[in-house]
Amino acid sequence: MRTVLIIDDHHLIRTGIKNLLNSFSQELTFLEASTLSQGMDILARESKIDLLLMDLMLPDADDFEGIKSIKKLRPEIALAVVSAHETRDIIRNVIENGADGFIPKTADAEVFKSAVALMLEGEVYLPRSYYQPSDEPEIETASNPIDNLTKRQLDVFKLMCIGYSNKEIGQQLELSESTIKTHISAILRHYRTNSRAKAIVQFQQLHLP
Amino acid sequence: MRTVLIIDDHHLIRTGIKNLLNSFSQELTFLEASTLSQGMDILARESKIDLLLMDLMLPDADDFEGIKSIKKLRPEIALAVVSAHETRDIIRNVIENGADGFIPKTADAEVFKSAVALMLEGEVYLPRSYYQPSDEPEIETASNPIDNLTKRQLDVFKLMCIGYSNKEIGQQLELSESTIKTHISAILRHYRTNSRAKAIVQFQQLHLP
């Protein structure tokens, strides 16, 4: 008997996953949480958990930080993110933060079952779209999301991405507006754009840590 | 025997809904579509459909326009939107565009079942949150999302929200940059802010039509 913990704030998703997996194996029991903190409580309390399926964008979570803190608490549990957002950057971040798999919510039943079966065996599952980038074969190599940004640039970037002006960012970080401009220029150059609006839109769905 | 058509691009949601409703009544059969156009095909073909449950933000749909066109084709079918976004403004828009109900994806099983039962009887269901605005009793009245924007303002707003500059919006819509500025000013005034970055961030998660 294996135990699966599902962390998702949507009741429908939780029951959807349960029913789907029940139809594939009677050997599963389920625990459910609708927030990260509920999930952490369960993880601290329940010793026997074999697989954790979690959403990104939980109401109380810092997404990638959530993955990190779970893996810190219980590194032995296989952790898969089940998410509606399946860009390569998000998937890469999910994995780099310690997850063992990524299942798109759009995955059909058979794929979903196989992926879960794999992960229960300690394997890793990533969707085809991660290995086969849609159109061009790797033009990027530099225009990545969070990585390659320095610590300070990330600080600035996060505040920019929640709509702060340069002045506001400067006040928040106790730096001069000039310094913020320097950082913003570096960030935009890094992402190969020259408008903060485009940068925000490009990376807003990542819900940065 | 009643027939329910489910339009949602997430397999998990579709099976979640089916299993949930099956546990409440054996008298239901289901049809499924993952896009609006698939759904429209089924609606044109199948005469006996009693209830339609649809997501907002379908890959090929203009959200509220989708509701309208369905109701135009088959006004007699009860239509409920099942969505993760449950602000009062969205719910109001859903209803004003012809839907008969709105079920939050976060609704728990009992609520979901009762809501569907109600709607199968020709009634209307709206979540409590629509009647009981969370905190303050109507401070707003003006800072709404999509509504109250004129058609043209919406055109401009959408392009702004995907990162376009004023110049680019003007080229896209074949209008002068001056005109775009006029519209942008009106939009920002409407949302009580004075920076496009803040407007983008505030409303990016709505996935506008």
Next chain:
DNA sequence: GAAAATTATGAGGACGGTTTTAATCATCGA
């Protein structure tokens, strides 16, 4: 110790946002 990161400034141009004014068009109620 060299290389990279962080902080900062100033100049200059591009862009964004407000306000005012105004012409045209559609719609709706009286």
Next chain:
DNA sequence: TCGATGATTAAAACCGTCCTCATAATTTTC
């Protein structure tokens, strides 16, 4: 049908913010 009302388009003037670039001092990191 007329007149009011609001939507749409546009321009100009004005100022603030954004963004780049060059430069440079200081600190961190390896």
